[in-house]
Amino acid sequence: MLNSMPVFLSNGKTMLKMFSNSVISLSSILFLSALITGCQTATAPQHSSSGAVETSETQPLEIKVVVVTMFEIGEDDDDKPGEFQMWKEGQNLNTRYPFPLSHHDIYVNEETGVMGIVTGMGTAKAAAAIMALGLDPRFDLTHAYWLVAGIAGVDPQDASIGSAVWANWLIDGDLAHEIDGREIPNDWNSGYFPLFSVEPIQSHSEANSESSFEDNAQPSVEPVQAINGEAYQLNTKLTKWAYELSKDTALSDYPAMYELREKYLNYPNARKRPFVLIGDHMAAATFWHGKLLNDWANDWTKYWSNGQANFVTSGMEDTGSYQSMIYLDNANKVDKSRFMVLRAASNYAMQPDSLTAAENLAMESGENGYAGMQSALESAYNVGSVVVNDIVANWSTYKDALPYEASKVAPDEDTLDQLMTPTTEPVDAKLSAEELIKSLNLTGHVEGGFFRQTFKADHRPLLSTAHGDRVNMTSIYYLLSAKSPVGHFHMNRSDIMHYFHVGDPITYYLLNQDGSLETHVLGPDPTQGHEMQMVVKGGTWKASKISTTGEYGYGLIGEAVAPGFEYEDMQLAEQDELVSTFPEHSALIKTLTR
Secondary structure: OOOOHHHHHHHHHHHHHHOOOOOOOHHHHHHHHHHHOOOOOOEEEEEOOOOOEEEEEOOOEEOOEEEEEOOOOOOOOOOOOOOOHHHHHHOOOOEEEOOOOOOOOEEEEOOOOEEEEEOOOOHHHHHHHHHHHHOOOOEEOOOOEEEEEEEEEEOOOOOOOOOEEEOOEEEEOOOOEEOOHHHOOOOOOOOEEOOOOOOOOOOHHHHOOOOOHHHHOOOOOOOOOOOOOOEEEOOHHHHHHHHHHHOOOOOOOOHHHHHHHOOOOOOHHHHOOOOEEEOEEEEOOOOOOOHHHHHHHHHHHHHHOOOOOOEEEEEOOHHHHHHHHHHHHHOOOOOHHHEEEEEEEEEEOOOOOOOOHHHHHHHHOOOOOOOOHHHHHHHHHHHHHHHHHHHHHOHHHHOOOOHHHHHHOOOOHHHHHHHHOOOOOOOOOOOOHHHHHHHOOOEEOOOOOEEEEEEEOOOOOOEEEOOEEEOOOEEEEEEEEOOOOEEEEEEEOOEEEEEEEEEOOEEEEEEOOOOOEEEEEEOOOHHHOOEOEEEEOOOOEEEEEEOOOOOOOEEEEEEEEEOOOOHHHEEEOOHHHHHHHOHHHHHHHHHOOO
16 A cells, blocks of 8 residues: 555646646546545445455445444454444444545445444544545445444433433534633633633633523623534434434443442432433543533533533544535535434543542543443444434435425325235244344343343332332343353342243243242243243342253343332342352352353
8 A cells, every 4th residue: 555655646746737727626626536546436346255345337336324433442243342343233234345545444234225434533534534435436425314323421410321312513622722721811710712712701610600501601702603613503303303213212221330320419310321312512632521621511512502502422523524524515425414413421521529530530441441331332323223224214205305304205106005005924934033133122131131121111100119219110122042041140129020922931040038949931832831921029039041052042021120120229149149148059050140
């Protein structure tokens, strides 16, 4: 690659000289771009032995959705995931297109028209990657929807870790004036202030001195028009559509998240289980942290949006990505009104009251990392895939009409026939565990296996329990597979009713307080002694196991939990402690504990 650079530069200089005495048109610039990148014609993929694609001349590939991620950890498959891996696996992005102009190769599902990219971290890499993709003649992006799906810091005043946030506004946190804090006037709250102003905006604490921040947060200098990329408003109708479509998605929650949430005593939203919401995003190349900077982010967001936006999530790329979208839209390469940003919270943007900012940042940078990282990655995929799948399923309509306008489009006769006469085709083969996990949007469970919460009775009055208020009931899908065949010993405070759905029988081992062991088989055939539903009372140690050589390779059940499930009501068994309590069952316990 390095050896070829002089040739490319020489060609570029030659072509530029041709245009030096005339006005260079947009088409000339695009031609230069295609020539310098060595992509003069659109190409179709031909699979090679390396797993990439060779090319031949053809029409560009129509893309329906571009999923934009920013980083991956290690490999793209089968290791610790970053932002891209779940999309590659879940959307079957199996065709690779080399992309030397950017950080990472492109992957596409050519059957569905879904593309996944990894831009690299920071506004510069993100802007360059989006621009390079938009000018790539191999793809037709003129009708594509764009979904940024990444992790973020979150303001604990607005949401909790693991939550998924759809953005209406993108605010840039880098374009500014700055004077070193040691040289600022005594009555300034900061040396960081907006471009083309001469003093900082009113501080968050001052705005809150007499009334709520939302009612009184006005800058002390008049905001200038955001003409340099300080703020961008996305298509709010599309944001609302995406939110309404995905707002009831069940989000994963883990014990470490609960432990961290409980430290934010004065922040009710920070203590909630993960949820889906609409909130605005700040992009800045600096990874900032702490209460004072969190206050600044709120002020800055209010300032540049003229009070219309509320800071909720922080990241490092999205203003750069959207600026490229604007330029590409000007060139009729993309439709910027189809750009969506979904950020899922991996960490809080500021410390709890019991820690300093430095202590909290050091803790998150340590061996255990962000308590919300795994949940955030899963939330970005689980929430985002609801939108992606809907776009693909309704492409005949959404290609030419935005989803929120779709109801205004009269369906064709074929669509009407399908609506009037639903059809089903017989299934000739059993679903695999992987197909079932994907179709039901299941995620890994802390006890083993896979799950998704399907119902939470939060429309009814809460129940008062000895351990706090609880909803009346929650319900989940739960699946064990040959790859994850054990649900390890754990105890729940609530009673749980189990319902068998499909697959191989699951054996349950129940350790009662008196030391007695019960064994139950939940399965499809009562003539073989299988139970099709079973209750496990609260306070019982429970483990489950499925054969790794069964007919299906998985077993799927449903669980109804009353009072409703909360992670603080669940206890994973410590092997030594459980063996000490039930020594007569030590062999079984050692097999079914981690």
